[in-house]
Amino acid sequence: MSLRHAILAMLDIEKGSGYDLVKRFDQSVSYFWAASYQQIYRELQKLESEALLESEEVIQQGKPDKKIYEVTPDGISELQKWLEKPAKAMKIKEPLLIKIYAGELADTGLLIEEISQHKAAHATRLQQYQEMSELLINLEQPLRSKYFLPHQTLKLGIKIEEAWLEWAEETLEAIT
Amino acid sequence: MSLRHAILAMLDIEKGSGYDLVKRFDQSVSYFWAASYQQIYRELQKLESEALLESEEVIQQGKPDKKIYEVTPDGISELQKWLEKPAKAMKIKEPLLIKIYAGELADTGLLIEEISQHKAAHATRLQQYQEMSELLINLEQPLRSKYFLPHQTLKLGIKIEEAWLEWAEETLEAIT
């Protein structure tokens, strides 16, 4: 159960609404922990009911009202307890590779097309991460220090995307 | 639902028991599709009840009896139908990065130790994949052709492990 801890970690760095969180997950954590808005909203409610988070309602004009969530001291100690336990190993789910594995039964043209599409998506992702990284590098102190570790996680995302793109190019060459 | 298709793909290349499959998943597909034995056994039963697989019982002495599963023509066409549909995007779950993200609340010594442990595990994995790769390169025809695409998938595993190890080294340096 790491989603709750990912949420606590992100809200500890900066409080925000569920909607904010969904976007932050998507922009900066999604390559190592993707979560849908349904998951996040559900988990936020659960965390609040366990008093690990508390929320403040913000009334807005023109836009729907929102709830700003913040981590409670209990939430912090829950996070810290979790930090002391060994982390589970990384897991990847990559359906495209199942296709390639079974590729003898597939139409090669379709395979090539699909690899190309995924490659384009990965290239876009890589660019996003690189832009994010630039932003973090150019932060002023003390924000730069605050985001030092999150920035370090981004670097793995960049390396993995680069590895993927390299592989895709070689694979396209190999099967053509 | 790609587990069933991963199973069909692997059994299509070579039939085998549930136990065999668990090991094959672990040795060659785990980095892009990990599955526990519980998942695999359950799915095998389901696939057989849907007539996408059929099994033959093999009585053994000294060892428990086993069921050898084989893909049926219906299974093949199910796989082919799936191959035509667009594959979903890759997903990674990496709890260690949540820890690093929240690392300000953690003990740096513990963090370093844990990254080192994971690094060792990834190094072992990388070696396994490289050995597997060697094996596949040295196969005689027609086996070499048969395993050409599975071998291609292994290469992504190798690249990702290499990327991970590089990142771990840089991270250990950065936080020390």
Next chain:
DNA sequence: TGAGTCATGTAAACAGTTACATGATTGC
């Protein structure tokens, strides 16, 4: 004698996805 391998399974709990549901504002 204890760990590891071979071989299969069940049940409960937890996590994640898909579909349904609402409604105002902003930009093309």
Next chain:
DNA sequence: GCAATCATGTAACTGTTTACATGACTCA
């Protein structure tokens, strides 16, 4: 007028993990 953005939620279903369960053989 249509799509996107802001903002939150429920319900049903599917997928994954953890714990329980058995039992013979092999190797150090």
